[in-house]
Amino acid sequence: MKTTDFYFDLPQYLIAQTPLEDRTSSRLMVINKKNGEIEHERFFNIINYLNEGDCLVLNDTRVIPARLFGEKQDTGGKVELLLLNRFDKTRWEVLVKPGKKAREGDIIIFGNGILSGKIETIIDDGKRIINFEYDGIWEEILDKLGEMPLPPYIYEKLENKERYQTVYSKYSGSAAAPTAGLHFTEKLLEKIKEKGVKIAYVTLHVGLGTFRPVKVEDITMHKMHSEFYIMTQDNADIINNTKNSGGRIISVGTTSARTIECCADKNGYVVAGEGWTDIFIYPGYRFKCADGIITNFHLPESTLIMLVSAFCTKEITLNAYKTAIENEYRFFSFGDAMLII
Known part of the structure; x- marks a missing residue:
């Protein structure tokens, strides 16, 4: 078939x-x-x-508001993350765009430093394992910085x-x-x-x-x-x-x-x-x-x-x-x- x-x-x-x-x-x-x-x-x-x-x-x-927008610490390049699977308190499997520019060891900054993450491992299909660092409660930080991961065919902003x-x-x-x-x-x-x-x-x-x-x-x-x-x-x-x-x-x-x-x-x-x-x-x-x-x-x-x-x-x-x-x-x-x- x-x-x-x-x-x-x-x-x-x-x-x-x-x-x-x-x-x-x-x-x-x-x-x-x-x-x-x-x-x-x-x-x-x-x-x-x-x-x-x-x-x-x-x-x-x-x-969860699983879409995060940040920038690379070293170059200031824009990076978009989609959180996929949580392994433990700080480590997640994520989808990164653009994937080719997100290399092992890169540090990504979100919300002017409220949240940062270091790419530990490259998996496949643009996926990475990232280890986040933050102070406070994860859910509150995510709610503040994250956006709803609407499907790519929806262009209107969800109010x-x-x-x-x-x-x-x-x-x-x-x-x-x-x-x-x-x-x-x-x-x-x-x-x-x-x-x-x-x-x-x-x-x-x-x-x-x-x-x-x-x-x-x-x-x-x-x-x-x-x-x-x-x-x-x-x-x-x-x-x-x-x-x-x-x-x-x-x-x-x-x-x-x-x-x-x-x-x-x-x-x-x-x-x-x-x-x-x-x-x-x-x-x-x-x-x-x-x-x-x-x-x-x-x-x-x-x-x-x-x-x-x-x-x-x-x-x-x-x-x-x-x-x-x-x-x-x-x-x-x-x-x-x-x-x-």
Whole structure:
């Protein structure tokens, strides 16, 4: 299967640059995963497609202001860092731009000296390990100096940082938001709970792979990025009890889907634990746990559209995208949503 099999032509004006004032007012495309039938809805009506006894699985990761702008101590050259993975209190794996000018031993200064970092090791693909020095509380310094790592296709400035967070975000660690969850408000979640729908939480810290395109022609040769996940016993019990009682497991976002699938045994029951996952889901994969997915409209030739295609076939997925373009749905992080059941 080729990467180009997942290409579609998207007009630039359909890429959403800013979030809607009301999170729940986005459009919602509802797709029957068996026959591909499509309904056009608004997200606030998603409750009509959820049944008592179902379970929504939400990713409660929280995006950190992971983009830092500094300058090299020796030359004053401008440097941009994207924080990826934290190894300990001061050491991080980072993506550096421009990478060629960031060499081992270089010291980078941020915020007129509030923060500095020394490049310890060069890894690959522009990544480095950097050791930071600072006085005070890391989270406060990062909140003061860092910016939200919005995807490269968003050019508008985000006025309110919280709009790139889900309302249920809790555990900091992501370099990008689990965007399917951006459509929910606390009020809508309460209505969903009142209907008898259970809520389970997983944590998957979204990393570099969100920004990385598939560069190989044969998708089976693509190396998926690793991301840290947590599945607690309490939440595993909620998911497994839902399965036992005949309810549907509906993942909110591809990150939640990847987490429950990597935790699932051959019978579809999830096992509590934490660690790193590089699960790559593409057509041919048989889902063990997820019965439905809520997701946004993704980039062409991305691992995300491949996951969706695995869930409801490539033909149904690409037809849905064609329909979305014809009906001028808004695409990507701040765009509209689809429910596949």
